[in-house]
Amino acid sequence: xxxxxxxxxxxxxxxxxxxxxxxxxxxxQAELQVETxxxxxxxxxxxxLQLLGERRSLVPSSxxxxxxxxxxxxxFREVRTPLDLVESNRALMLVLAEDDGRPLVxxxxxxxxxxxxxxxxxxxxxxxxxxxxxxxxxxxYAGWPExxxxxxxxxxxxxxxxxxxxxxxxxxxxxxxxxxxxxxxLTSFLVGTVLPLGQLRLIVETSFVVVLIAISTxxxxxxxxxxxxxxxxxxxxxxETALFTHLLRLPLQFFSNLGTADLITRIAAVRQMRxxxxxxxxxxxxxxxxxxxxxxxxxxxQAQLAMVASAFSAVSAVVMGLLVWxxxxxxxxxxxxxxxxxxxxxxxxxxxxxxxxxxxxxxVFERWFRDVARxxxxxxxGEGYANALEILARVLNPLGQALxxxxxxxxLVQAKQASGSGAPSTSVSVGSxxxxxxxxxxxxxxxAYLSFNGQLSSLATQVASTVARLVVLWQRSEVVMxxxxxxxxxxxxxxxxxxxxxxxxxxxxxxxxxxEPILNDISxxxxxxxxxxxxGPSGCGKTTLLRCLLRLMEPELGVIQVDGVDLRKLxxxxxxxxxxxxxxNTPLPSGSIYEIVRAGRPHSRDEVWxxxxxxxxxxxxxxxxxxxxxxxxxxxxAISGGQRQRIALARALVGxxxxxxxxxxxxxxxxxxxxxxxxxxxNLRITRIAIAHRLSTIESADQVAVIQQGTIRELGLFSELxxxxxxxxxxxxx
Numbered sequence: 246x247x248x249x250x251x252x253x254x255x256x257x258x259x260x261x262x263x264x265x266x267x268x269x270x271x272x273x274q275a276e277l278q279v280e281t282x283x284x285x286x287x288x289x290x291x292x293x294l295q296l297l298g299e300r301r302s303l304v305p306s307s308x309x310x311x312x313x314x315x316x317x318x319x320x321f322r323e324v325r326t327p328l329d330l331v332e333s334n335r336a337l338m339l340v341l342a343e344d345d346g347r348p349l350v351x352x353x354x355x356x357x358x359x360x361x362x363x364x365x366x367x368x369x370x371x372x373x374x375x376x377x378x379x380x381x382x383x384x385x386y387a388g389w390p391e392x393x394x395x396x397x398x399x400x401x402x403x404x405x406x407x408x409x410x411x412x413x414x415x416x417x418x419x420x421x422x423x424x425x426x427x428x429x430x431l432t433s434f435l436v437g438t439v440l441p442l443g444q445l446r447l448i449v450e451t452s453f454v455v456v457l458i459a460i461s462t463x464x465x466x467x468x469x470x471x472x473x474x475x476x477x478x479x480x481x482x483x484x485e486t487a488l489f490t491h492l493l494r495l496p497l498q499f500f501s502n503l504g505t506a507d508l509i510t511r512i513a514a515v516r517q518m519r520x521x522x523x524x525x526x527x528x529x530x531x532x533x534x535x536x537x538x539x540x541x542x543x544x545x546x547q548a549q550l551a552m553v554a555s556a557f558s559a560v561s562a563v564v565m566g567l568l569v570w571x572x573x574x575x576x577x578x579x580x581x582x583x584x585x586x587x588x589x590x591x592x593x594x595x596x597x598x599x600x601x602x603x604x605x606x607x608x609v610f611e612r613w614f615r616d617v618a619r620x621x622x623x624x625x626x627g628e629g630y631a632n633a634l635e636i637l638a639r640v641l642n643p644l645g646q647a648l649x650x651x652x653x654x655x656x657l658v659q660a661k662q663a664s665g666s667g668a669p670s671t672s673v674s675v676g677s678x679x680x681x682x683x684x685x686x687x688x689x690x691x692x693a694y695l696s697f698n699g700q701l702s703s704l705a706t707q708v709a710s711t712v713a714r715l716v717v718l719w720q721r722s723e724v725v726m727x728x729x730x731x732x733x734x735x736x737x738x739x740x741x742x743x744x745x746x747x748x749x750x751x752x753x754x755x756x757x758x759x760x761e762p763i764l765n766d767i768s769x770x771x772x773x774x775x776x777x778x779x780x781g782p783s784g785c786g787k788t789t790l791l792r793c794l795l796r797l798m799e800p801e802l803g804v805i806q807v808d809g810v811d812l813r814k815l816x817x818x819x820x821x822x823x824x825x826x827x828x829x830n831t832p833l834p835s836g837s838i839y840e841i842v843r844a845g846r847p848h849s850r851d852e853v854w855x856x857x858x859x860x861x862x863x864x865x866x867x868x869x870x871x872x873x874x875x876x877x878x879x880x881x882x883a884i885s886g887g888q889r890q891r892i893a894l895a896r897a898l899v900g901x902x903x904x905x906x907x908x909x910x911x912x913x914x915x916x917x918x919x920x921x922x923x924x925x926x927x928n929l930r931i932t933r934i935a936i937a938h939r940l941s942t943i944e945s946a947d948q949v950a951v952i953q954q955g956t957i958r959e960l961g962l963f964s965e966l967x968x969x970x971x972x973x974x975x976x977x978x979x
């Protein structure tokens with residue numbers, strides 16, 4: 246039988262009914278209030294951010310949706326629209342309507358797909374069928390929150406919007422705890438009552454109940470583990486994307502102050518800390534719950550014995566916790582030592598050619614061995630604590646059981662004596678028990694004690710280890726979490742449409758630890774649409790000046806104006822998106838040529854081919870077997886240096902920038918290719934700023950600035966400077 250699809254009118258009526266039910270049940274989520282000035286794109290973004298737990302104002306933009314997302318600092322990635330959005334379990338997604346391209350927010354709530362149309366007055370509606378939308382969409386993610394300066398805030402950010410899977414974990418764990426309570430009780434009933442009666446039917450029925458409870462416990466534990474895995478996945482996605490986006494917005498100086506391996510371990514510390522907070526607290530809470538349930542059972546069986554057993558377990562747990570704490574205190578020197586060893590290994594691999602040429606292998610090995618020996622000593626100390634903990638656990642377990650047996654016998658004798666003399670006793674219940682009930686009580690108490698003691702010891706060691714590690718990880722990771730984004734990255738910066746004029750006024754730049762400035766009193770006007778070339782000896786500050794124009798570095802003194810606007814007042818992300826930049830020795834990521842040139846931006850294949858032609862590399866790509874789909878490995882080792890530079894140039898040109906900044910961008914290409922590139926760039930009529938040493942690169946410049954000892958010593962046309970007596974181009978130019 247073929248099931249008929251409901252008509253559009255029926256679907257609409259059903260959607261309206263469910264929407265009204267949603268509004269009545271959860272008005273705090275169904276009626277999100279946003280201030281968007283009537284812009285449907287801003288309304289959709291505001292709704293999406295509120296679902297992610299962010300409530301902040303948005304900056305309008307007349308550009309594309311990706312421009313709007315970037316201007317507002319929203320983390321996103323472009324994806325293919327799922328063929329079935331109704332059943333898709335993807336992250337929060339912006340799909341684009343087929344008719345006008347407005348964003349529609351698709352998300353899930355309580356297992357149901359909802360869609361928010363900014364033009365729909367009823368708010369989010371149940372998604373019943375695939376909407377008419379474009380083949381690509383955007384997933385958006387939460388950003389790193391400001392003011393995250395404590396562990397509770399980190400935990401709150403991690404678990405925000407994930408309360409439902411958290412409740413599923415807790416409820417399933419509670420069910421497991423209740424089932425665990427049933428097993429000792431039924432065991433006592435089986436040994437003390439059923440077996441002495443010798444009734445086979447009752448034995449079978451009781452055994453069947455025990456097996457049924459055991460199976461139910463396994464199922465509940467499996468459900469708890471699955472819920473925990475789902476919670477971990479959701480939390481990992483939220484924290485990892487937010488942290489990585491935060492790293493991408495940090496200033497370059499932050500990365501230069503830390504070694505690569507050290508930085509990686511500090512970033513990983515955030516993830517480890519989050520896992521300890523969620524898993525550690527969850528495990529501690531469950532361990533406390535299970536231990537309390539077993540303590541209740543012990544008190545029910547025999548109160549005096551329970552007091553002795555709990556006191557012994559508490560002392561054992563404290564001793565084991567102290568050992569674990571001492572072991573965990575080695576965590577910080579261990580992590581720092583491991584980072585130092587990794588840093589040295591990475592430096593050795595990267596500089597292997599220089600090490601071999603200079604014959605420095607003995608020196609490098611001596612440094613490496615010294616660091617590894619220090620790390621090994623710390624690891625031996627940790628292993629000593631771990632061995633002591635294991636030995637203590639093996640000694641305390643039988644000692645505790647012997648103590649319980651001895652105390653039980655004393656209580657039993659006292660109860661019998663009190664029962665025989667007629668004196669009142671708090672343990673008359675024990676003395677009045679028969680042999681079978683006595684055995685059942687002791688067996689059940691022993692089982693409850695073993696479970697209680699193991700869980701309490703595990704709880705103590707876990708809490709001590711978690712707290713000690715959290716302290717160390719927080720100290721390691723706070724340099725990453727507290728790092729402020731680069732200057733100009735805030736949304737308060739002006740959104741300026743770059744035309745291409747630069748006015749540099751009395752610029753002075755110094756590096757930390759240097760007594761003399763690398764640039765001093767640099768002043769230069771770069772008119773719109775002109776070609777300005779900087780040249781000079783190595784180390785004179787040319788690349789530093791380019792970094793200042795990109796606002797990768799902040800000058801100590803002076804001002805850089807862009808079209809008459811102070812660069813410091815501009816939104817740096819919006820500003821850089823309008824520039825085409827090729828830095829010296831730019832590495833290419835792995836991927837196809839199309840993906841590399843497009844660089845995640847919405848450019849068509851025709852636009853990529855045009856950029857490749859402008860960079861004089863289109864013919865080379867056409868000669869490759871897969872053309873645009875040719876995969877280049879990381880570092881572009883499969884292509885020549887000249888091809889690598891031209892692909893990087895095409896990536897800078899594909900966005901049709903108003904300004905092109907080049908740092909030795911064509912140093913590896915031959916003269917004829919260089920001439921072809923120069924002719925193409927001249928026809929673009931854009932502002933070009935280049936750093937170069939080759940005469941063929943700078944001879945067509947409208948002005949050539951020679952930088953020596955941090956200042957502009959010469960300025961003029963190439964034809965003038967190349968014949969000037971005592972000038973740099975005549976004396977030292979290449």
